[in-house]
Amino acid sequence: MIGMMALFCAGVFTLIAIVLNALDLKELPVGNGSKSGLPLQDVKQRTHIFYNLSVASLVAASFYLWFIILNDQFAYKYVSNYSATDLSVIYKITAFWAGAEGSFLLWVLLHGLIGLWLYRRKDVLPGVKLVYSAVQMCLLVVLTMKSPFMQITGHAMDLTEGGGLNPLLQNPWMVSHPPLLFMGYAGLAVPFALAVGSLRGGDYKSWIKKALPFSLFSWAFLGVGIFLGGYWAYETLGWGGYWAWDPVENASLIPWLVCGGLIHFLILSLKRPPNVKAAGLAAVFSYGLVLLGTWLTRSGFFKDSSQHSFAGEEARVIIILGVIVFLVVAVPLILFIVKWPKLPVAEEEEEPLKTRGSMTWYGAIALCVFGGVVLFGILASIVTGIVKAPTEIDMSYYNPTGLLVMLAVLALMVLATFFAWGKSPKGTGQKKGASKQAGENIGENIEEKAEVLDPVRKPGGINGFTLGVVVLSALLLMGIGVLIGIRPDAGFMNILMFAFILLGLAGAGAVCAASVLAFFRKDVRKGMSRAALFTHIGLAVLTAGILFSSAGTHKDLQTLEAGAEKTILGRQVTYIGLDVGDFRLDRDGYLIEPGTGEVVQGFANSTLRGTETKGVKPTWSTDPGPVNMSLGMPHPDPALKDFVLTGFSVTGKGVVIGVYRDSAQSISEQLFVVPLEDFIFNNDGNMIEPFTGVLVPGFANSSFQGTAADVVEPAWSTDPGPITLSLGMLHPDPAKSDFALADFTVDEKGVVTGIYANGLMEMIREQLFRVAMKNYTNPGGYVQRFVVDGEIVEITTGMSEKFGDLHKPAILWSLVEDYYMAPGHIENQESSDHELAQGIPVEIKIDKETIRVRLKEIKMENPDADDASAYALFDVVYKEELQEVRLEWIKTDAGFNPVPVIMFDKYEFRMTEINNEQSKVVLRVKKEYELQQETPITLAVADEKLTITLKECGAGSEDSAAANTSYFAVLDVARNGAVQENGEIQENGEIQENGEVQENGETQENGEVQEVRIEMTRSGSNANWVSVPGTVFDQYTFELTGISVSQNRIAIAIQDMNEAIINDRVNMEVSTKPLMVLVWLGTILISAGIIWAALKRWGPSPFQDLRNKK
C-alpha cells in the first residue's frame, strides 16, 4: 500500500502546488506588485516546496516499485506479470517499465524530475508552472487509476513465482527503448507549458527562446528511442524490417515530426521576430499528440490493427483518459484562438519565397503535414472501425504520401541551405553576407524585391562548382538506385512510386552535397548552424538508405535439407544441420559419448580448477545459503584435517569440485553446485557475469587442469579429422619444444585447452581445437548451422514454454548490402498420408529413408453386412528387399477400423481410406504406433530394440480427473531384450517374448525395464491438446498421440533425444537489402546532430539571457 499512498501524496501535493501557482498568478500581472496579503516571495517558495514534495512522493513510489520487483513480491499483480524469481537483476530493474502501468509511472516520474528543474528557474512565469503542474495532475489521476501497485485478488494465482519477462524483451534495446521514449514525451511538456503559460500575460514572445533547448533535448531523446525501436525490430524480431507503419509506432512518430516543425519555428525565431502563432501551435500539438497517441494506444483502439496488442481498458477509464486528453489540447487551443488577434504575425508568411527563412518555414510546415498524414492514417483505421467495418491502413498508404512529403522537405532543405536569410536593403551585392545583417533589416524591407540566389556573382558563395556538385550528387544517387536494381512494377501507382523513389534519391543526394559543402564552407552556410547541417546530412543519408534498402530488396523463400547447398540471392548457402553435438557433458561434468555413455578417456576427472591464489574469497548464493571458500581452509571432516583446500574448480554443470591436499596425497571432492545460469564461461574458460562481462572473483584465471594421470590416448572426430592428444607430447612449436602437454580440458563450448609445462614449471595455456558439444547454454533451444559463402553462420532459436519459439535472424551485413536470413521452424512432420492408385508405385520418404510401395490388389467384402471386411495388398521395397504386405480393415461396433501393422520394426503402416470403385487407398506411414493393452510391440529405435507394453490407460490426469480434458497411459518399456514375466525381470535363463521362447537363453546385462506415464491434456474443451511426454532411459521421449479408452488402445510416438530432430529441414526466408547500413548511419547522424544542437543551445542558459536583460 505504500506505493498507492505515495502516488496519492504526489497527487495531493501537486494539487496544492497548482493552487499556489494560481495564487501566484494573480500576484503577477504583466508588471509587479503584490496584491494580496501574502508576500510574493513566500507564495513562490511554498509553491516550490509543495511541488518538490510531490516529486519526492513520485520518487518514493518509484523506488517502492523497484523494491517489490527486486524482492519478488508476487502478491502484486504487476510483479507477478512481468517478473520471475530467476530473472537476472538487470532485467528485474527494467521490468519496471515492461508493462503499461509501470511505464506510465516512469513517464510521470520523468515529468516530475524535469519539473523540478523548471521550477528552479527564476524567470519562469507562474502561468507556465501552473500549466506544467496541471498536466502532472492529469497524469497522476490516470496513474492512480492504472497503478502498478494493484494486488492480486483471488487465490488462483501462484504467489511464489511470476510469469517472467518475455525473452524477446530481455535485451539491451528493450531496456533502453522505453525510458528514452518517455524522456522525450515528458520533455515535450516543457515547451507546451511555456507556450500555454505565456498566453495569459501580455508577453507572448519570451517563451520561445526558452523553449528551444528543451525542445531539442526532447526531440533527441524521442528520436533515439524511435530509432532504437526500429533497430531492435530489425535485429531481433526476424520479419526483416524496421518499421511497419504500425499504429503504435506511428503514435510515437507523429509527435516527433511535429516537434521537428516546432524546432524549426523556434529556430526561425532566434534572430528575427518570433513565430508565436506557429511555434505556439506546434508546441501545443507536439505534446497534445503525445497524449492523444498514448490514449489511443493504451485504450486498445489499435487492438485489431496493431501487432503491439494492448488489451485495452474498461470503458470508464477510456472515457476519463479521453476527456483529459481533450482538455489538454482543447483548452490551450481555445486560449490561442482568443488571443489570436493579439499575437504577432509571422513575417515568413509574407516574405518572398527565395529566402532561407521562407524555405525553412515551409519545411517546418511540411514536417507537420507529414505528421498529419500519419495521424490521418491511424485515425482512419479507428474511425472506419466505428462507422463501418474495422479496416487497416497498410503501408501502401504511408509510403507514397510520406515519400511525397519527404520530397518536398528535401527540396526545401537544399534551397534553404543555399538561399540567404533575407533581403538586403538595396537588393544586390550582399558583401556583408548573410544572416545577421539581413535579419535585422527584414522588418524594414518586407516589401522589397530581393536578390538572394545569385549563383554566379557571389565570390566564394554559390557558384557553378557548388551547383555542379549538388546536381552530380543527385544524379549519382539516382544512378546507384538504378544500378542496384530498382525498377518499377506494373501499374500506374507503381510507376509513380518509382518516379518518387528516384526523385527521393536525387533529393537525398542533393541535400547531402549541399549540406556537406555548407558544413565546411562558411560562405556557403552563411550562418546556418553546423549542427543543423549535420542533422540534415543524417536525414538525407537515412532517406537514401530507406529507399535503397526497401526499393532494392530481393526476397526468396527456400527449403534446405541438412547437407544441401543452394545459391540463394547470389550467395552459396549450405545448411549443415542442427547442432546436436558429438559429445555431451554428463551431470558431473565429464565428457561422455552420447550414444554409449562412456566417459571419454583423458577427460576422466577433468575439472576446471582455480589456480593457487592465496586468500581468495569467492562468495555466491546457492542453497542453503552463501558459501565461502578460501584456499588453505581445512577439510571439514575432522579425520582429514590435515588436508587443506589447494584448488577448486567448476564443471560445465556448475558442480564445484575442491581439491584438498596434504603433504602426500590429494583428494578431489564435489562440494556443491553453483547455479550456472547466473554465470557463463568466456572463451578463456573464465567465469564471467553474463551481462557485465566482469570476471567472477576467485575464478579469475581459473584454468583447466586435469589430474596428473597416466598417458592416455583419446581420439575423436572433429573437423578436420581425428586428433590424438596424449599427455607428455611435446609442444608443436619448435621454439617451445621443452614444453610438454601436462593436461587438457574442455569447456562447455567444446573448446579444448591444453596446458603445457616445462621443467621449470612454467606453464603455457592454449586453446587447441573445438569439439562439437551439445548446446548446453540454451538447453531449451537449438542452433542451426549454415555456411554462407564460406563463412559459418549460426542461427539460434530459443524455446520457452511460456512464450514459444523465438527465432533470431542472422544478418550478414556489409557496407554494400545486408543479407538477412530468417529461418522457419524445423519441420519434423512429413506428410504421412500417401494416396496409392492400383498398380502405380509410390516413393515414400520418411526419416531419411525411402520406401517404395505399390498397391496390388484391393478387396472389400460384404460392406454392409456385419462380417464386412476389406483388405489391400501391397508390394513394399525397403532396403532393397521386397515384401508383400496385407493391410486390413475390420468392422467393429464403432465402424470400420484399419488394422495397423508395424513394418521393419519401425514404421506403422495403416490404411486411412479405401476406395473400392476407384481402386485407390490412402496409406499412412508414420513413426506412430498403436498399442493394445497388454499386447507388447517391439521396435527398433536408435540402435536397440525396445519392447513396449501398454499397462493401463484412461481419462484423467494427476491433477484432475476431469474427462474430456486429459488422458493418460502407463507403459512398460523394456530394452535390450529384458522382458517382464510375471512381474519380474528374469536374470538368466530363458526369455519369453510374445509368447515364444527364444533360443539363446540369455538376458543381456544392460536389460532394464522402465515404467513411464504419458498424458495429453487441454485447458478447455476448445483448446488444443497438449502432450505431456515421458522420458525413458534418459534417451527417449514417449508421447501420447491418440487414445481410445473404450477399446483400451492408444497411439504413441517415440523420439530419440540424441537424434533430436529427425527431419532436419529448414524453411528460410532470405532477403537482401542493399546499402542498409545507410539507414543506421543516418539515424546516428540525425541523433548526433540534434544532440549537438541541443548542447550548443544549452550552453549559456537562455534563461540567463533574459535575466541579464532585466
Place this chain on the structure above:
Amino acid sequence: MTKGRMKRRHMIYLGIVVVFIVISVVAFAGSVTPYVTFDEAKARNTSVQVRGDLVGEVKNLEDGQGIAFDLKDDNGTVVQVVYKGIKQDNMDHADGLVVQGKIDGDVFCASKILVKCPSKYESKGG
C-alpha cells in the same frame, strides 16, 4: 507584397495541395483493407483481413514454398490459410491471428500475417 504575387503564390500552393490530396486519396483507397469474416471475404474481390484463432498446427507446404494452417474466424467458420513465407514466431502462442489477402476457392491466400504477440504491455491474463 503585391496582390498579384500573393495571388500567384496562393495558386501555386493550391495546386500543390490538390496534387498532394489526389495522390493521398488514391494511395489511401488502395490501402484500405477491411476486416471481414470468411463468409464476407468470399463475396469480395479485394484484399481483406480476417481475424481469427489458430486451429490445429501450422504445417509446412510440400514444396517448401510456405505454410498452411486452419483459421477459425469470429463466426466460427474454419478455412485453410496458405501463406508464402515462413512460420512466424509466436503463431502457436498468439492471442489471435490476422491474415490479409484474398479467398481463392476454398483456400485463403494470405499475403501478410499479423501475430498478436502475447502482449508486451498486458500479459495474457495470468
